[in-house]
Amino acid sequence: MTSLALQLVAAEDVIVEFEGRRRLSAQGRGTSTGLRAVNRVTLRIAKSEIVGLVGESGAGKTTLAKAILRLLEPKSGRITFDGRDITHIRGRSLREMRREMQMVFQEPHGSLSPRLTVKETVEEPYRIHDIPREGRRDAGELLASVDLPADLLHRFPHEISGGQARRVGIARALALAPRLVVADEPTSGLDVSAAASVLNLISALRDEVGLAYLIVTHDLAVAGYLADRIAVMYLGEIVEVGPARLVFEQPLHPYTQLLLSARPEMGDTSSVVDDVATLSGEMPSPRDPPPGCRFHTRCQFAVDLCREVTPPIEITTSGREVACHRWREISDPGPKVPK
Numbered sequence: 318m319t320s321l322a323l324q325l326v327a328a329e330d331v332i333v334e335f336e337g338r339r340r341l342s343a344q345g346r347g348t349s350t351g352l353r354a355v356n357r358v359t360l361r362i363a364k365s366e367i368v369g370l371v372g373e374s375g376a377g378k379t380t381l382a383k384a385i386l387r388l389l390e391p392k393s394g395r396i397t398f399d400g401r402d403i404t405h406i407r408g409r410s411l412r413e414m415r416r417e418m419q420m421v422f423q424e425p426h427g428s429l430s431p432r433l434t435v436k437e438t439v440e441e442p443y444r445i446h447d448i449p450r451e452g453r454r455d456a457g458e459l460l461a462s463v464d465l466p467a468d469l470l471h472r473f474p475h476e477i478s479g480g481q482a483r484r485v486g487i488a489r490a491l492a493l494a495p496r497l498v499v500a501d502e503p504t505s506g507l508d509v510s511a512a513a514s515v516l517n518l519i520s521a522l523r524d525e526v527g528l529a530y531l532i533v534t535h536d537l538a539v540a541g542y543l544a545d546r547i548a549v550m551y552l553g554e555i556v557e558v559g560p561a562r563l564v565f566e567q568p569l570h571p572y573t574q575l576l577l578s579a580r581p582e583m584g585d586t587s588s589v590v591d592d593v594a595t596l597s598g599e600m601p602s603p604r605d606p607p608p609g610c611r612f613h614t615r616c617q618f619a620v621d622l623c624r625e626v627t628p629p630i631e632i633t634t635s636g637r638e639v640a641c642h643r644w645r646e647i648s649d650p651g652p653k654v655p656k
Contacts, residue, residue, distance in 0.1 A: 323363045323364055324361055324362075324363055324364070324399075324400075325362050325363060325364045325366075325398065325399055325496060325497060325529050326360075326361065326362040326385060326396075326397070326398055326497060326529070326531075327359075327360075327361045327362075327395075327396070327397045328358060328359060328360045328361070328381070328384070328385050328394065328395075328396050329359050329394055329395045329396070329397075330357050330358075330359055330393070330394040330395065331355055331357070331358050331359070331381070331384055331391045331393070331394030331395070331396065332353060332355060332356060332357055332358075332391060332392045332393045332394055333353070333354050333355035333377075333380050333381070333384050333389055333390075333391050333392060334351060334352065334353045334354065334392045335351055335352055335354060336351045337351035337352065337604070351604070352602075352603045352604040353553060353603065353606075354377045354380040354553055354603055355377045355380050355381045355384060355391075355553050356377075356552075356553040356554050356606075357394070357554070358377075358381055358394075358550075358553070358554060358555050359555065359630070360381070360385075360548055360555060360558070362497065362529050362531060363529065364496070364527070364529055365523060365527040365528065365529055366529050366530075366545050366546065367519075367520075367523060367529070367530045367532060367543050367544050367545050367546075368529075368530070368531050368532065368544060368545065368546050368547070368548060369532045369534060369539070369540030369541075369543060369544030369546070369547045369548070369561065370382065370531060370532065370533050370534070370547075370548050370550060371534055371535065371536075371537055371540045371547060371548070371549055371550065371576065372535065372549060372550035372551055372576075373535060373551075373576075373600055374535060375552075375600055375603065376550040376551055376552060376553070376600070377550055377552070377553040377554075377603070378533045378534075378535075378550050379423075379501055379533055381550070382420070382499045382501065382531055382533050383420075384396065385418075385499070385531065386415070386418050386420055386499060387403060387406070387411055387414070387415070387418075388420070391404065398414060398417065398418065398497075399496070401414075412446070416442075416446055416493045416495065417493075417495050417496045417497065418495055418496070418497045418498075418499070419442075419489075419490035419491075419493065419495040419497070419498050419499070420490065420498070420499045420500075420501065421483070421486045421487055421490050421498060421499070421500040421501065421503060422486065422501055423501040423502040423505050424505075424506070425479045425480075425482035425483040425486060425505075425506060425507070426474050426475075426479065426482045428486055429474040429482060429485060429486065430474075431473060431474055431475065432473075433473075433474075434470065434471050434472060434473055435456075435460070435469050435470050435471070435472055435473075435474075435477065435485055436456045436470040436471060438474075438485055438489055439456050439459045439460065439485060439488045439489045439492055440453070440456055440492070441489060441492075442489060442492045442493050443492060443493075446493065448493075453492075454492060456470055457470060459488040459489075459491060459492055460484075460485075460488055462488060462491060462522075463484040463485075463487050463488045463491070463518055464484065464514075464518065465481060465484050465485070465488070469481065469485075478511070479506055479507050479508075479511060480507055480508075480510075480511030480512075480514060480515060483503065483507065483511070483515050484515065484518065487500075487515075487518065487519075487522075491522070494526075495528070496527075496528070496529060497528070497529045497530070497531070498528055498529070498530050498531075499530070499531045499533065500519065500530060500531070500532050500533065501533045502533060502534055502535070502536075503515055503516070503519065503532060503534070503539065504516065504534075504536065504539055512539075516539065516542055516543060519532075519543060520542075520543060530543070532544060537565075537576060537577065540561065541561055541565055544561045545560065545561060546558065546559065546560055546561060547559065547560075547561045547564045547565075549564070549570060549572060549573045549576070551572050551600075551611060551612055552600055552601060552603060552606055552611040552612070553603055553606070553611070554611060554640065555630070555638070555640070556570045556572055556573070556612065556639070556640045556641065557569055557570040557572075557573045557637070557638065557639045557640070557641075558637065558638040558639075559635075559636075559637035559638065559639075560637075563635070563637065564637075565577065567648060568648070569633070569637060569639040569641065569644045569647070569648045570612075570639050570640070570641050570644060570647075571612065571616050571617070571618050571641065571643075571647055572612050572615075572616070574647070575615075598614070598615045600615075601614055607624075608624065608625065608627075609622075609623055609624045609625045609626050609627055610623040610624070610626075610627060610628050610640075610641070610642065611627075618643050618646075618647055620642075620643070622642050623642055623643070626642070628640045628641050628642045631644070
């Protein structure tokens with residue numbers, strides 16, 4: 318658990334829902350096709366901490382991240398930034414808060430306007446927030462902060478590589494000197510060399526300027542390389558949170574175990590349980606989630622209790638968080654008891 322003095326962001330019991338179309342059922346009753354993308358999630362980020370938010374596509378990771386940034390309105394719950402409740406702020410207050418919370422979007426080229434040069438792109442936040450010239454950093458200085466040469470300033474997005482476009486996106490996010498950066502799939506679409514370069518940059522910027530990050534990714538290798546803590550998300554809910562090393566060495570939730578067993582080779586995995594089933598089957602639709610534990614339809618350890626009762630988040634003696642009725646048995650290094 319993060320102490321209040323060190324806590325930068327706290328999302329508490331957050332729900333995000335999307336409205337759907339109303340349809341007429343065979344019985345003549347109106348039904349909604351809406352979905353709850355984030356279901357009572359609590360997640361905290363400390364100052365200068367890197368938190369990796371991992372899970373399969375469709376788990377609700379990006380939706381949660383956008384709710385934290387107030388790019389999406391939560392239906393209920395509470396979001397605080399450095400102790401200030403920002404759940405329902407609007408107008409000028411929200412605009413001012415967004416100077417301290419920036420996002421690097423998933424598509425490196427798609428997030429850049431094709432009509433703006435690199436210089437105009439990295440200076441765009443100054444225009445949006447009406448920052449006077451004396452309060453602005455030079456565009457070349459911003460590029461230098463992400464290890465890009467000044468000769469890119471007058472190029473357009475189609476004239477730079479994917480890795481360079483990603484760095485331009487980071488430079489734009491840094492222009493306002495934020496305290497939190499959300500990076501959505503920061504290595505998506507990049508080759509190995511460019512991806513490694515971006516990851517090293519993210520890590521270096523945390524060390525140099527004390528940035529906090531929320532790294533949204535389905536790639537556990539990325540999370541393991543960058544994150545201090547990892548939060549595992551499944552079908553709109555957080556199922557496990559803990560220090561990255563412990564999550565990799567001793568996963569408590571069966572979904573985390575399966576994610577780790579299905580990931581590409583990444584260093585020594587001898588301490589990770591090796592008798593779990595391969596991750597298989599499709600994630601149920603968030604429009605119609607299963608009752609009880611949402612993971613029970615894919616879990617080899619599921620019992621009747623799992624199918625009927627939603628597991629609460631439990632805090633272990635080491636401070637880790639896990640939502641599983643059987644985590645003590647499953648995480649035990651002895652023989653496993655399947656369903």
